[in-house]
Amino acid sequence: MAIKAVIFDLGGVVMDSPMEILADIEKKHGVEHNFINQLIVDVGPQGAWARLERGEIPMDEFYVAFDREIQSVGAKISSRDIMSAINSYTRVRPEMLDAVRRIRKAGYKTAALTNNWIADDDIASQLDAFKEEFDVFVESSRVGLAKPDPEIYKLVLEKLGIASEEAVFLDDIGRNLKPARKMGMHTIKVKSPGDALKQLFNLLDI
Numbered sequence: 001m002a003i004k005a006v007i008f009d010l011g012g013v014v015m016d017s018p019m020e021i022l023a024d025i026e027k028k029h030g031v032e033h034n035f036i037n038q039l040i041v042d043v044g045p046q047g048a049w050a051r052l053e054r055g056e057i058p059m060d061e062f063y064v065a066f067d068r069e070i071q072s073v074g075a076k077i078s079s080r081d082i083m084s085a086i087n088s089y090t091r092v093r094p095e096m097l098d099a100v101r102r103i104r105k106a107g108y109k110t111a112a113l114t115n116n117w118i119a120d121d122d123i124a125s126q127l128d129a130f131k132e133e134f135d136v137f138v139e140s141s142r143v144g145l146a147k148p149d150p151e152i153y154k155l156v157l158e159k160l161g162i163a164s165e166e167a168v169f170l171d172d173i174g175r176n177l178k179p180a181r182k183m184g185m186h187t188i189k190v191k192s193p194g195d196a197l198k199q200l201f202n203l204l205d206i
Contacts, residue, residue: 003186003204004166005109006100007156008134009147012172013190014096014112018086019172025085029077036070036082041175043069048079053115055141059083062117087119092130095193099200100133106206111136113156113169115146136160147176153183168203170196 011018022036040049048065051057057065066079104110112134118141119127131137136159140146143155157164164184171177172190181187186203190196 001163001165003108003168004162005111005135005160005168006103006200006204007111007113007160007167007169007180007185008096008100009169009171009173009176009190010112010114010116011090013170013193013196014100015090015092017172018090021085021089022082025077025082029075031075031077035075036077039069039073050146052117053140053146054144055118056144059117093193095197097133099197102206103204104133104135106204108204109135109160109162111138111156111160113138113147113152115140117141147171147173148179150179150183153180153185168200170200 008014019037023033026033026035040047044050048057048062048069051065052059052062063079063083066082070077070079100110110133112131116139136156138152138156138159140152143152145152145155147153153164153169157167160167164180167180168186168188169177169180170188170190171180174189177187177189188196188199188203
C-alpha cells in the first residue's frame with residue numbers, strides 16, 4: 001500500500017526530548033542515568049506517571065504519588081522540580097516543524113500522537129496554536145490511552161481514515177515503536193532530526 005500519512009510523536013521528535021532534561025536532573029541529584037524513566041517503566045501502567053498521562057489523576061495528586069514512588073527506591077528528587085524543568089525547557093525543533101509543513105503541502109496527512117498531561121492555561125494555549133499544524137492531534141491525557149497501548153495507535157489510524165500499512169510513525173522511544181511496527185506501520189526511531197528526516201523523505205520520495 002502507498003503511504004498516505006505521517007504520525008509524529010512530539011517530545012523527542014517535533015520538540016526537544018524530555019529525556020535530555022531528565023538526564024540533567026539525574027546528574028544534579030547524583031542518581032544513575034535513566035533512573036527516572038526506568039522507575040516509570042518499572043512501576044508500570046498503574047504508576048503515577050502513567051495515570052497522569054492517561055488523564056486519570058490531577059497534577060497535585062500526581063506530585064504526592066510520584067514523590068512517594070521516587071522515595072520508595074531511595075532517591076530524593078521533587079516531582080514538582082521535574083515537571084517544572086520539562087515545561088520550562090521544551091521547545092519546537094524548527095527543522096521538524098518545517099518538515100511537517102512540507103509533508104502536508106506534498107499531499108500527505110499528518111498526525112501528532114503524544115503521551116502528555118493536562119497542562120496549565122499558558123502551556124495549553126501554546127499547544128492549541130500548535131495543533132493547527134496537524135490534520136489529527138491525539139493526546140493521551142485527553143483520550144485516556146497512552147503509548148505503547150495498541151488502542152491509541154488504532155485510534156489515530158481511525159481518525160486519519162487509513163490502514164496501518166499506509167502510515168509512517170516517528171518516535172524516539174523503541175518500546176513505543178514496537179506496537180506500531182507489529183500493526184504494519186512503517187516506523188522510524190528518531191535519534192537525531194536530520195537522520196530521521198532523511199529516512200522519512202526517502203520513504204515518501206520527497
